[in-house]
Amino acid sequence: MTDKESPQVEGTTREPDSLEQHFPGILTPDEREGFDGYLVAPDKLTEFATRLRDEFGYDYLSSVTGVDYLPDEVMEVVYHAYRIEGGPALVFKTQVPRADPVVPSLVGVWPGADFQEREAWDLLGIRFTGHPNLRRILMWEGFEGHPLRKDWHEAYFEEDAKPFANRWPEGDVYRIEDKIPFGKNVQYPSEFTPEGWIPEGDEGLYAGLGQISNDGDGSSLKTDQLVVNLGPQHPSTHGVFRMVVTLDGETVTDLKPVMGYLHRNHEKIGERNTYIMNMPYTDRLDYLSSMSNNFGYALAVEKLMDIQPPERAEYIRVIMAELTRIVSHLWAIGFLLNDLGAFFTPALYAINERELILDVFEAVSGSRMMCNYFRFGGLARDLPPGTLQTIRELIFERLPRRVDELDIYLTENEIVRSRCIGVGVLSPEKAVAFSAAGPVLRASGIPYDVRRAEPYGIYDRFDFEVAVRYGGDVYDRYLVRLQEIRESIRIVQQAVDDIPEGEIQTGKPIFQVRVPAGEAYGRVENPKGELGFYVVSNGKPNPWRYHIRAPSFINLTALAEMCKGHKVADVVAILGSIDIILGEVDR
């Protein structure tokens, strides 16, 4: 595995030796079996990162996460940095003692690290010194412990790894509520009483907001700063999501997103599960695009297992992933119009077409949304008879017409234009710095698409354009999505024409796959942006670490930047244009 990957690393850094020579004493190659990249001393991390960005062009920090190596008493922080021109990742890690994990924050170098470092602090307890606002992000303030640590157990804890022993052969059926009744199923810190609790987390939240003062100097009125909470229960937020905004009149001066209301610690569940069990769970991340979620996870585990799916499976994968993109973008466009106040008529026109694609998914995988269709080294089953014909009818006849209709319907509409053009502008530099991905990044003039930058599957065989726009506003994000639907249609047209007959699974389907020890990062261009799965295996049936780089979550880092200076009503439109899915934001 290491041998196979090393030419890629050569490609990124030109000569790997030179990188080590550039950073003598700072950098050592990660020589663990199946691992990749470099180890950096924590005290030299900021220096290394700054020079990596400025001298070597790694300007895009994709993923930051921690791994708890409990047996070694080590806490590791893993960074994946990319060049925005394309190419594979540069992976670097820093190791700190588990008892006192302190790592310098890289928010100053890559502002996109902001939420990800907060997540690592929240779930793993890694302290990032110099982080401007290191508070919990998914759990509530006052929560005891850091749940992703290997020695942390939840209230309904049964065992460290599935399958649980009491299911078979002596099935001991009981409801967990009977064993741990309601009221005793939550752990509080010893001095904590739920009744007497004042949410001090919000104090910290409000204190972190930018302050304005305008006492009125004679030329203008004296105004007070107003803090408004949009959400968590708010129809514009597409779920349970909260934005705290400070207002000067009606103009937004600062904004902080608050999330985690839907948090279920997907990653902890994933580390309890066996590899195959995680597949249906990935459906529930971005539940509008379950097929592409499957794709990313399958890629990561296939990298670890070093297997390739057969040709036919590769084609079906691409067809399904692109249909998913059409579904997701139709939904995003429809609901952007909802957010602008065009209540449900445009949304339903879009959903109308989506429904037909979901019928295809249902026929193929058995479920409209929770598809669970990909397997390691192939697919769950072949396309049922007649499905390819339905896809052809959709993709050659109906959908191109309907997308044109949507275009006529919305693009030139004066209300849409005046609400969207120039609103929520994100400059290209800021978009890269904030690690924005997907349509948000491409609407800001950065033609970065994982399908092109680092082709996976068989995407290098298809002829398609990377949709790009240069205004960086809400309107351009809409246009990028519309263009991407067209490009996806083009890809599926090519794929259904070329699809070969044959097997759809490499080897026999096995329910307990053997995954060699090592790490892998599988990333795909999800409709929302780059979706990455960082999986660490220690050779056991369950992954040691299972991390998700969630595009909706990380795209929110740039939300405050986009909203500043706009009106409250525009915040809703801007959020709609990022197109978040709370299942993925909160995980």
Added chain:
Amino acid sequence: MYGVGLVKGMGVTIKHFVNTYVDDLRWFGRRYYNPEAFAVRQSPQAQGIFTVQYPEEKLIMPEEFRYIPFLIYDELEDGTRQDRCTSCGICAKVCPPQCIWIVRSDDPETGRPIPEPSEFFIDIDICMNCGLCSEYCPFEAIRMDHDYEISTYDRFSENIYNKEKLDKPASFYAAVRPLNYAIDEAAIAEKVAKKAAKEAARKQRQAEKDRKTDE
């Protein structure tokens, strides 16, 4: 000119509005509650709104549609039921939310396990309908159902399905999922043939051995 985009957009809305009536005329007013029209209304040829008048109209489930699993038993000629399940436990091991509980049967005399379950529970509150149990079952014994109308008044007493509730005859399976049933039957036939061939080979070898010893 300002407003042209708006007018064009309204044109699309009007087209959508009229389309439904045009479609209704095409079916001579029998657009609803008509299986033939319904099939077109749910296909890529659909025109106008395609609302399903549930529960009078119901979507046709594709073969692969999966909901709560069921267990299959074969009806033998003498009328007894024979479970296909051998309580090997693979479904319980692969189940992502761990909602399957199986009690393996033991021979009362020898105490050794015999291949049939004495109890089989699925907590359908927890079941996520992923279908992995049916996918990896080596004995074609657990398959996914099409019945999605399973709401109950009491989740505590009614939502843990026991073996009695899960058991369905093979004929039911053939009715719900005919294509999958055919595939399974072929697989079973192949297994039986293989077993018979093995048995025959063993017997032949035995016979040869006997003959040799006789000589």
